[in-house]
Amino acid sequence: MRDPKDYQFxxxxxxxxxxxxxNEKVHPVAWAAARHCTSARTGDPNKAIRAIVIHATAGASTSGAVSVMQEHRASFHWLIPDxxxxxxxxxxxxxxxESRAAWHVRNNCSHKNVFMGATRxxxxxxxxEIVNTQQQGDKFSDWQIQACAEIIRYAWVKYPNLTHIVSHARLDPMRRTDPGANFPWEALEHQTLARTE
Ligand SMILES: [Zn+2]
Known part of the structure; x- marks a missing residue:
């Protein structure tokens, strides 16, 4: 089993x-809440994007994940249902x-292999954000991994400087383990890259 802290491609x-x-639909409640829990990006948003961070909720529902946004505690750009x-x-x-910076990683976090160790x-x-309890026995579905790869590929087309796909655990190893040891990182990497080889 791999360590989530090593998840990167x-x-x-x-x-x-x-x-x-x-194939996305706007979640109206999350989208409305996002006005109060996202920030303006500095510079051209299309050039700014360097990385995608993969999270798992440690909860069992989309509504539970959205409630975090409604409380303005954190935010994310996509949610993959359970x-x-x-x-x-x-x-x-x-x-x-996507043009706004969501609040999903602490500002002081960094990793030397991700955009040269930059913070913020x-x-x-x-x-x-992928809905999964992260408990033993709660597998990520094949469709969730496929959907995650599709988002990455969509963003890869759109953002010329997008390079790093990385777990939250890699960026904040002292506090976070998501998306967790059950997450099939190799499958995600394979599905994202396979059709390009
Ligand atoms: Zn996370």
Whole structure:
């Protein structure tokens, strides 16, 4: 079993794919809350994006994840629903505008292999939250991993400087373990990169 702190793979500009539009739906409650729990990015938002951070909720529902945004405690750009939810297998939720910096990583966090160890990661990243309890036996579904790869590929097409795909645990190892030891990181990497080889 791999350590979530080691979860990272990088995208090569030379392998940038062409993709159909992402199958996403705006989550109206999250989107409204995002006005109060996101920040303006510094500089051109399209050039700013360098990384995508993968999270898991440690909760069992989309509404539970959205409540964190409603309380203005944290935010993320997409939410991937769990197996027992109606959206599962169909679409992902867009929860905050990509042009805004969501609040998903602490400002003092960094990793030497991610954008040269820069801090203030929210300013130059996108956050994906996957609904999963992170408890033993609660597997991430194949569709969740496929949906996550589709978001990454969509962003890879759109953002010329996007390079690093990384776990929250790698960026904040003292406080966070998400997306957790159950997360099939190799499968995500394979599904993201496979069709470009
Ligand atoms: Zn996280």
């Amino acid at each position: 990088d995208l090569l500009a030379s392998h940038r794919p062409t993709e159909p539009p992402l 197996e027992n939810e109606a959206a599962h297998g169909k679409f992902v939720w867009a929860s905050a505008p 990661i929210n300013d130059w990243s996108l956050g994906i």
